[in-house]
Amino acid sequence: MAETDSTPSPQASSFQRRVPEGDSRERLVCADCGFVNYENPKIVVGVVATWEGRILLCRRAIHPRRGFWTLPAGYLELNETTADGAAREAFEEACARIRIDQLLAVYSIPRISQVQLMYRADLVSPDVAAGEETEAVGLFEWDEIPWEEIAFPSVHWALHHHRETRHEAAFVPRSNPPGETGDMRPLPRNP
């Protein structure tokens, strides 16, 4: 789950910020060809997937937060449904096959223009393995979770929201904890 904005900056020589005709906001416009590069928030899809109550986590092999633990998650691709994207990420990052149960949470990280849709899911089997962007995977009991080495605030949120709702067959999806914006800062000790 990447919470940095990986959009490359267009070269200053070609793109400039101005309000296109008929629009009300500044956009990046190419001075050479007039192409308007509409910038939109990005959608991250991910899962809290369990096998017999143990939670699937991945240790990141890539920046940012390389070496830290995260949930399987990543950018939704074009022409993909959110549930399909979450299942794809679980497979790409942890070679995990999952059955999605229901939407666990919708988090907004406005500083980096990211919306995260996290699903609750069951693993179809405990056979998981590190994918390309992953150093290691593990199935963790709650008390075994490496709380000091969690990659992002929203991973904390999703783990706790999963904990709160794990015995509920149906529930209202959670959103950001009150006052939380997802910005990185020293992470709280846990539990």
Added chain:
Amino acid sequence: MAETDSTPSPQASSFQRRVPEGDSRERLVCADCGFVNYENPKIVVGVVATWEGRILLCRRAIHPRRGFWTLPAGYLELNETTADGAAREAFEEACARIRIDQLLAVYSIPRISQVQLMYRADLVSPDVAAGEETEAVGLFEWDEIPWEEIAFPSVHWALHHHRETRHEAAFVPRSNPPGETGDMRPLPRNP
């Protein structure tokens, strides 16, 4: 709620499709400056907002589906939370002030790479008026809804999902009806 993809096409002379280094998918890359135009699905945020049970609808003043009725909805902007975006759209399109209750539905329209987050909301007052992209607004009892003139399939879905859940204080958000992808086709008669 626009369900067409309004991203302008970059001119063929500058942009070409290729797999950037370290990537696994084709992206639009500018042949002149090397800028990679990552294309991502877009997030639409909207509301089913009511006043004493009557539902707020807007008649579209813009293409596509000009003259047809829709729910207040539009693209999430950068640095915005989903709830704030939904409230902004209600204000921009219908001069409506709302209090968001809970997430009603998450719809995926994969053909046009769109994810729609629709909220259930209460109007703070019945004072609504047409915004810039709207020809007319109205507060409709269920039986008064202009079913033959609804702009998009997902507006139908959201209205029916709102109907199903209107007496529930808490509920699981809905997603696409089974087998439905949101593609435009002759709309069903209703109810």
